[in-house]
Amino acid sequence: MKDWIQAVATVDLVSVIVLLILGFSLLQGVRRGAAGSAEHLVFFIMDVIWMVAALLLAGRAASFLSSPVQGWLVQRNIELPQGEIGGLTQLWYTLITGIRDFSMLRFGILFMISYFVIRLLLNQLIPWLMSLIFSPKRSREPGRDAGSKFSSRIVGALLGGLHGLGRGLMLMAVLFIYVSLIPSGPLVADISSSPLYKKASAELMERAAGQVLAKQGPVLAQAVEAEFKRVLQRKYEIIDYDVPNQIREAALHITRDIDKEEDKARALYEWIGSRIAYDWDKANNYEQRGVWKEQTPQETFDTRKGVCIDVARLYSMMARSSGLEVRVVTGLGADGRGGWGPHAWNEVLLSEQNKWIPLDATWQSSGDWFNTPDFHETHIADV
Secondary structure, eight states: OHHHHHHHHSOSHHHHHHHHHHHHHHHHHHHHHTTOOHHHHHHHHHHHHHHHHHHHHHHHHHHHHHHHHHHHHHHTOOOOOSSOOOHHHHHHHHHHHHHHHOHHHHHHHHHHHHHHHHHHHHHTHHHHHHHHHSOHHHHTOTTOOOSOHHHHHHHHHHHHHHHHHHHHHHHHHHHHHHHHHOTTSTTHHHHHTOHHHHHHHHHHHHHHTHHHHGGGOSOHHHHHHHHHHHHHHHHHHHHTSSOOHHHHHHHHHHTTTOOSHHHHHHHHHHHHHHHOEEOHHHHHHHHHHOOOOOOOHHHHHHHTEEOHHHHHHHHHHHHHHTTOEEEEEEEEEEOSSSOEEEEEEEEEEETTTTEEEEEOGGGGGGSOOBSOTTHHHHEEEOO
């Protein structure tokens, strides 16, 4: 509870919005409780009950629908269209392939849809139930005392608080989906760096999606963390699908006289590793302040600087332009002081040998990290 209070108390965009929601809900509860009308108070009680029931039923529905929805999408054989794709098309394919491949994102979206459908249906019952509890004549009589004004206000405030918590939970689900689907969108950096958002994502989503993720292993927190990273990797795959002409031309120029896949991969590794400087300001800003600056491969190419994920994304884009099958790998990298930290690198498929080889262009200036025998002693990929 102390951690939650500290997270809410931290002044940032998400905590301010949540506090405004809670404040509005409390005032709404006090106002309805102070109305002095038994009908108003009962209506508010039923509304809170409906909200709680809708949340619980939505969680059940999302767990039940998760596997059938995944199976249906797998049968569709969804593939990205060839050529340049616009922003809306990127968003659509990120959404549809994310729902298909990632259980956390799939659960969150199904949960949201289920909640609004169930809530809509339950809300249709309120007028009918109210008509049974209160006669038409009595319901039109103003000022009927529902008890003392003070106690009625206290009850209303408690109900308003519950209502605010439910609204806050829905806000976190909406923010999680927004950040997952639009990594470069407005305010994404502010949302992602919020202590309250981080705690809600790690704990609330973990508990809510527990049944869906339970099959992934006994340590649920690790499954949730891995899921977030897989969603992040898919976003980059969709965003980086279309290669800018300048990057494509540079990649083709570097590999123009090279035939073997391994030699092409090494040539790109040497070129990127010797030209892209590590952006220590960006890294320190994230580590010390929690502020993340999203950048595209084009920005990395133009500015000639970036952190490991930026270098890995640029390498992936240039390798694909040269006809190589490549992927971005996220995980942990040795820090040279006996510790480990978040890291990203690449793997390239050598079709002639039918195997993937690892390489780390970010570390190129510190030694040879192209398919070295000890590579996996310093790099641990996410499972």
